[in-house]
Amino acid sequence: MSNIIRVIIAKVGLDGHDRGVKIVARTLRDAGMDVIYTGLHRTPEEVVDAAVQEDVDVLGISILSGAHMTIFPRVLKLLKERDAEDIIVLGGGVMPDEDAAALKAQGVKEILLQDTPPESIVATVRRLVAERGPK
Numbered sequence: 710m711s712n713i714i715r716v717i718i719a720k721v722g723l724d725g726h727d728r729g730v731k732i733v734a735r736t737l738r739d740a741g742m743d744v745i746y747t748g749l750h751r752t753p754e755e756v757v758d759a760a761v762q763e764d765v766d767v768l769g770i771s772i773l774s775g776a777h778m779t780i781f782p783r784v785l786k787l788l789k790e791r792d793a794e795d796i797i798v799l800g801g802g803v804m805p806d807e808d809a810a811a812l813k814a815q816g817v818k819e820i821l822l823q824d825t826p827p828e829s830i831v832a833t834v835r836r837l838v839a840e841r842g843p844k
Contacts, residue, residue, distance in 0.1 A: 715765040719747040719756040724774035736827040757787040766838050769799040777804050785816045797837050
């Protein structure tokens with residue numbers, strides 16, 4: 710059993726900006742994690758399928774489009790349907806604080822907004838995986 714943290718980073722929906730998410734992917738990779746970036750314009754179904762197939766620890770979704778209150782509940786529902794609720798869901802991008810709090814109440818483990826320092830992202834992923842324990 711590998712102790713390398715496996716992460717999928719995804720852009721879901723019509724958001725076409727991916728510079729930040731590529732920086733996050735590179736930061737996690739440089740920290741020793743196995744990172745897959747799915748590319749732009751993915752559906753919730755595509756990213757959940759990929760997360761399950763790749764047996765990842767973490768599914769990170771970056772959203773700048775404002776669709777977070779629709780996309781994250783859909784992703785959480787799909788993970789539950791696939792019996793994959795052990796996959797940690799993280800959100801990133803831009804959203805109001807009250808939306809971030811609502812998403813965390815629904816099951817998103819953490820929301821890392823656009824100004825989160827890279828070292829904090831790495832520390833958060835490591836902490837959440839350690840808290841969850843082995844899959």
